Amino acid sequence: MSQKIIDLIEKGRAFLITSHVRLDGDALGSELALCEMLRSLGKTALVYNEDPVPSQYRFLPGSDRIVTELPPLGGYDAVFVLDCSDLDRVGEQAAAIASASRIVNIDHHVSNGGFTDITYIDPEASSTGELVYRLLERMGQRVSKDMATNLYTAILTDTGGFHYGNTSKESLITAGNLVDRGADPQWISENVYDNYPLAKFKLLTLVLDTLQIDLDGKVASMVVSLEFLDKTSALSEHTDGFVDFPRTIHGVEVSILYSELSDRFFKVSLRSKGKLNVESLARFYGGGGHVNAAACRIEGELADIRRQVLDFVRDKVLAT
Template sequence: MLPEAEQAFKDVIAEIKKGQNFLVASHVNPEGDAVGSTLALALGLRELKKDVTAYLYDPVPVLFRFLPFAERVVSKVNENIIYDAVLVVDCGQIDRLGEEFNKVKNMGKLINIDHHSTNDCFGDINVINSEASAAGEMIYDLLKEIPVRITRDIAINIYVSILTDTGSFRYSSTTPKAFAVAGEMVGLGVEPWEIAQKIYESQPLKKIKLLTTVLNTLEVSNDGKIATLVVTLDMINKANASKELADGFVNYARTIEGVEVGILLREAKIGEYKISFRSKGRVDVSQVSQEFGGGGHRNAAGCNIKGTLESVKEKVVSATEKKIYEMVAI
C-alpha cells in the first residue's frame, strides 16, 4: 500500500475509535465485492460494539443473500439520524450511492475506501489502493490494523468479496496476497465448496432462460477482437427475470477465443444502457469507460450511456476498437 494510503488508514481508524454511530454504504447494482465488503465492515464495527447501519440502494442480489448480515441491509436512510462517520466502500463516484443517499445530512467525516484507480476521491478521507484485489481485501487490512477479531461471519464476507472480484481467482487482479487472505479466511471456517455451490451452482431457472435469449444477440467484430451481447427490458420481462440476473453475462463474450474485449449492453431504462466491459491482457477498459463518465479496473469496468441501442453500441465499440489499436501500436 502506498504511504499516503497508509496514513489515510490511520485517520480512518481514529474516526472509528472515537465514533459510535456509523453508516456503511456501497454502490448501486451491487455485486459480490460491494455486498461482501459492506457486510464485512459492518460486522467488524459491531465487534467493536458500535452502532451500524448497512445501506445499499438496490436490493442485495439473490445469490448473495446467504451472506451473514445481508438480511439487515436497508435501502432507505433515516435523515434524522446523526452519524459520526459514513464509510463508503467499493464505490468510485459518490453519485453511484443512489438518490436515497442524498437524504443523509447529519454526518461527520465521509470516508471513501476503494480499490478502483478511477476513484474521484470524493471523501473527507480517501483510502485508495488500486493494488488490492478487492475492496474486501482492504476491509481485511483495516480490521486487522484496528484490530478487530475476524469472526467466521466476517471471513465469509471477505472471502466472497475476493472470490467474486477476481473472477474466481482468474483475473489479472489476482495476487499472492489475494490467495493468502482467502486462505486465511478458509482457516477461519469458510468452506470454499459451499460458497462455490451457492454462488455458481444455484442459478435460478429464469436466469438460464434469459441467458439463452441474450446469447442470440452475440455479435463479433470483423477482426474477432470485440464481442457484444445485449439485454433489453423486454427480454428480462419475457423471462420473468430481474436485471441482477444478467450479472456475469458479459463473461460469455469475453471468453470467446481471439476476443480481447467483451461488452454487455443492458437496457437500464428506456433510452439508457448500462455498459459492462471485460478485457483480457493489456486492454485497459477503465480508460474506455471513463470516456463515458464511468470507471473501474483495467480489465473490468462499466458506465451508463443514454441513447438508442444502435447509437450506444456504435459509440462503445468504436471507442474500444481505438483502445485495442493503441495497444497493438505499443
C-alpha cells in the same frame, strides 16, 4: 492506510455503512464484515443500501439485517462509503449522504474521484474486501467465521473466481487466511455461482442469441433488451455475469454487454483480457471500474452506441 479512519472508529459510537447500487459480492461482503467488526467493538453499526440484496448473496451472514431505507444521519458519527469511486454510485440518497458530518471512503477503483478527505484507496487491491481485511488486521481485530465468509466472497467475486488480472499474490494469501478463519470455498462458490434461478437461464439463452463478433474476432458483444426481461420474467440483476460469457471465446479480447435500462438508455459492461484497458472507455463515457472490468451508461440508439463503442475499442483499446 489513513490513521484518521482508525481514530474515527476508536472515538466514534455509531456508524452507517453503505455501498453502490447494483450490489455485488464485494460491496456486500465488505459492508457486512466491517459492520460486524464495528459491532464487536461495541459500536452501533448499520448497513444501508438502495437496492435489496440480490438472491445469490442472501447466504451472506448478516445480509438479512441490511436496511433499504436511509435512517436519519444525525445519530451517526460517520458514514462509510465502500467500493464506490464516486458518491453518486450510492444512488438516489447521494445528496443526503453528502450532508453527513463525516464520510469515509474505502475503495479500490482506479478512477476514484476523491469525494472525501478520509479515505483508504488502493487501486492495486483486488477488492474492497481485501482493504477491509487489512483494516481488521491493522486494528488487531479477530476475524470471525462470518467475517471470513463475507470477505472471502468479496475477493472471490471481484476477481471473477480468482480469474482476472487483479488475482494477486496478496489476494490469494488473504483468501487463504480467510479459509483458515472458517470461510468454506466450496460452499461459498456453490452459493454464488451454482445457484441460478431458472429465469436467469432462460434469459441467458435469449441473450446468447444476440452474439455479434467484430474487429476480426477480437470483440464480442451481446444485448439484453427490456423485452427479454419481460418475456422470461427475469430481473435486471440476473444479467450479472453475462458479459463474461463472450470473453471465453477463443480470440476474443474485449467483450461487451449492452443492457437496455429504459428507452434510449443503455448500460455498457466491458471486460478485457491481458493488459487491454477497458476502464479508459468507461471513463470516457462518465463510468469507471478496473482495467479488465468496467462499465458506463450511454444514451442513444443502440446501433449508434455500438458504432461509437467499437470505434473507441479499435482506436484506443486495441491500439495500445
